[in-house]
Amino acid sequence: MPLTKEEKICPICGGPNNCQHGEASCWCQEVVIPKHIIEMVPEDKRGKVCICISCIEKYAKERGM
Ligand SMILES: [Zn+2]
Numbered sequence: 001m002p003l004t005k006e007e008k009i010c011p012i013c014g015g016p017n018n019c020q021h022g023e024a025s026c027w028c029q030e031v032v033i034p035k036h037i038i039e040m041v042p043e044d045k046r047g048k049v050c051i052c053i054s055c056i057e058k059y060a061k062e063r064g065m
């Protein structure tokens with residue numbers, strides 16, 4: 001299933017998330033996203049829309065991970 005416009009946008013920063021879902025396997029499936037970052041995603045998008053790599057790096061560091 002092709003991604004919608006919304007699914008290509010990071011729900012945290014609003015930038016492109018480079019998600020490859022539906023085409024190839026996405027990098028996001030191999031990355032463990034810390035729970036506190038997932039909690040920043042609006043509930044309706046959680047588990048559906050990818051967070052971009054820069055947000056993952058940025059917020060993972062904030063917690064000293
Ligand atoms: Zn982002």
Ligand SMILES: [Zn+2]
Binds near residue numbers: 019020021026027029
């Ligand atoms: Zn993805």
